Amino acid sequence: xxxxxxxxxxxxxxxxxxxxxxxxIQGMTVTEVKGFGRQKGHKETYRGTEYQIDFVPKVKxxxxxxxSMEEKVIETLGKAxxxxxxxxxxxxxxxLSTVVRIRTGETGEGVL
Amino acid sequence: MKHSTFSFMWLVVVILSLWCGPVTGWAQDGTPGxxxxxxxxxxxxxxxxxxxxxxxxxxLFYGGLVRSKNVLGTxxxxxxxxxxxxxxxxxxxxxxxxxxxxxxxxxxxxxxxxLGVGQDAYPxxxxxxxxFMVFQLMFAAxxxxxxxxxxxxxxxxxxxxxxxxxxxxxxxxPLAHWVWGGxxxxxxxxxxxxxGAVVHISSGFAALVCALVLGQRKGYGVESMVxxxxxxxxxxxxxxxxxxxxFNAGSALGANGGAAAAFVATHIAACAGGISWMxxxxxxxxxxxxxxxxxxxxAGLATITPGAGxxxxxxxxxxxxxxxxxxxxxxxxxxxxxxxxxxxxxAIHGVGGFTGILATGLFASIGAQGLLYGNPGQFVIQFVxxxxxxxxxxxxxxxxxxxxxxxxGLRVSSEDEETGLDLSQHSERAYT
Numbered sequence: 435x436x437x438x439x440x441x442x443x444x445x446x447x448x449x450x451x452x453x454x455x456x457x458x459i460q461g462m463t464v465t466e467v468k469g470f471g472r473q474k475g476h477k478e479t480y481r482g483t484e485y486q487i488d489f490v491p492k493v494k495x496x497x498x499x500x501x502s503m504e505e506k507v508i509e510t511l512g513k514a515x516x517x518x519x520x521x522x523x524x525x526x527x528x529x530l531s532t533v534v535r536i537r538t539g540e541t542g543e544g545v546l
Numbered sequence: 547m548k549h550s551t552f553s554f555m556w557l558v559v560v561i562l563s564l565w566c567g568p569v570t571g572w573a574q575d576g577t578p579g580x581x582x583x584x585x586x587x588x589x590x591x592x593x594x595x596x597x598x599x600x601x602x603x604x605x606l607f608y609g610g611l612v613r614s615k616n617v618l619g620t621x622x623x624x625x626x627x628x629x630x631x632x633x634x635x636x637x638x639x640x641x642x643x644x645x646x647x648x649x650x651x652x653x654x655x656x657x658x659x660x661l662g663v664g665q666d667a668y669p670x671x672x673x674x675x676x677x678f679m680v681f682q683l684m685f686a687a688x689x690x691x692x693x694x695x696x697x698x699x700x701x702x703x704x705x706x707x708x709x710x711x712x713x714x715x716x717x718x719x720p721l722a723h724w725v726w727g728g729x730x731x732x733x734x735x736x737x738x739x740x741x742g743a744v745v746h747i748s749s750g751f752a753a754l755v756c757a758l759v760l761g762q763r764k765g766y767g768v769e770s771m772v773x774x775x776x777x778x779x780x781x782x783x784x785x786x787x788x789x790x791x792x793f794n795a796g797s798a799l800g801a802n803g804g805a806a807a808a809f810v811a812t813h814i815a816a817c818a819g820g821i822s823w824m825x826x827x828x829x830x831x832x833x834x835x836x837x838x839x840x841x842x843x844x845a846g847l848a849t850i851t852p853g854a855g856x857x858x859x860x861x862x863x864x865x866x867x868x869x870x871x872x873x874x875x876x877x878x879x880x881x882x883x884x885x886x887x888x889x890x891x892x893a894i895h896g897v898g899g900f901t902g903i904l905a906t907g908l909f910a911s912i913g914a915q916g917l918l919y920g921n922p923g924q925f926v927i928q929f930v931x932x933x934x935x936x937x938x939x940x941x942x943x944x945x946x947x948x949x950x951x952x953x954x955g956l957r958v959s960s961e962d963e964e965t966g967l968d969l970s971q972h973s974e975r976a977y978t
Binding site: 484 | 838
């Protein structure tokens with residue numbers, strides 16, 4: 435199993451969710467986060483005082499998937515989240531050793 | 547026990563009758579004119595308008611500009627000052643400001659406890675003395691509340707309470723007496739229609755001293771101190787603007803042509819101030835901002851205040867345009883100089899009030915003549931008014947701050963400042 439974490443532009447969330455649902459993903463967790471990468475931040479000015487805002491608002495998606503889904507998820511997610519401009523975000527994939535369904539105590543890929 | 551209660555009651559009766567004595571005499575000396583119902587209605591409504599400037603207007607204006615951990619502490623400053631200064635005014639402040647003149651310096655204690663301030667017409671007007679007293683009360687309250695913007699986010703609450711009362715009694719009341727209560731500046735012929743000197747120079751320069759004596763907020767220039775809720779500030783701006791019609795047009799003390807002139811000048815200057823500040827920042831930083839327009843509106847309003855009833859629409863437009871850009875420049879200067887007048891009371895009220903007092907000496911044409919209407923002497927008098935207000939307020943505020951610092955300490959602890967005033971001073975949070 436794999437754990438997919440994706441940092442995307444907030445306004446792309448609905449599009450990404452739709453696309454992932456279409457290829458059979460049944461669940462995900464979403465968090466509003468702030469961060470910076472190469473996009474850096476932006477400037478804000480209040481009565482002449484400039485502030486460099488380094489941390490840009492993003493959305494973090496987390497989903498656990500079966501190994502067989504890895505390529506499809508990367509392709510779908512990447513396509514849906516892409517605008518082509520700087521700041522589109524990143525996808526991180528790592529191995530996932532165990533998943534437990536709390537209600538029943540079941541484990542393994544069947545839980546996903 | 548019963549006996550001592552009786553003696554106490556007797557003592558109270560004796561003291562009250564002593565107070566009442568001279569007051570009846572005052573009423574008999576001046577023959578009170580007839581009450582005009584239209585004037586009375588307008589001044590009472592105007593008093594409520596000015597209340598609305600303070601709470602919620604100014605409270606929201608300031609509240610939106612601070613960080614979310616200090617918003618209740620900031621609203622609290624304005625709210626409790628309104629409550630306290632109102633009482634101080636009724637008990638003592640009004641008498642010091644508007645009691646019969648003693649040597650051009652101060653009012654006598656004749657109206658102590660507002661005894662003898664009744665329903666008869668206030669001399670020279672068609673409104674009850676009580677209406678005049680309560681209208682002036684609202685001015686006394688907002689003036690002290692304006693200062694709080696300079697020491698926002700770091701003043702100890704006990705220090706605030708003490709400072710507010712001392713400042714109102716020792717600075718505001720004498721100043722109001724000098725300019726409006728028959729004191730030496732009034733005798734000289736100084737023009738201050740609704741408080742360019744009494745309200746705006748005084749709060750603005752008191753704010754400068756407060757910012758310098760208290761020092762910068764912890765983390766100033768390093769941490770982000772971005773306003774936490776600008777829509778709140780814009781809502782406050784609207785309420786201030788609305789209330790300002792009572793402040794300025796109400797200062798005509800009657801429902802008449804003078805009130806209409808002040809009303810129109812006030813509105814024009816507010817609009818011109820908003821446009822001018824926006825233009826100045828657009829040129830300088832490349833973007834027009836909502837906070838800039840809001841700040842410019844208040845700058846225009848503060849600057850037109852002393853001249854509102856003395857100038858025609860076109861000079862009001864000039865005054866508003868100058869106010870917006872000049873007050874913006876004063877904010878930029880503050881940033882360069884590095885003092886932390888947190889919510890820009892100095893730049894908007896101090897600079898605006900000073901400019902407005904001088905502009906009145908240039909443009910006055912209704913009921914008085916300024917320099918441009920052939921009376922250069924008025925400009926000189928206005929200059930004396932502005933400078934003497936600054937000197938009195940700066941020295942007086944400094945002394946009061948030092949006394950308060952000795953008694954209770956001015957600033958919250960460094961740890962409390964990091965936590966925020968809401969939790970550290972009041973044990974509550976605005977947003978849960």
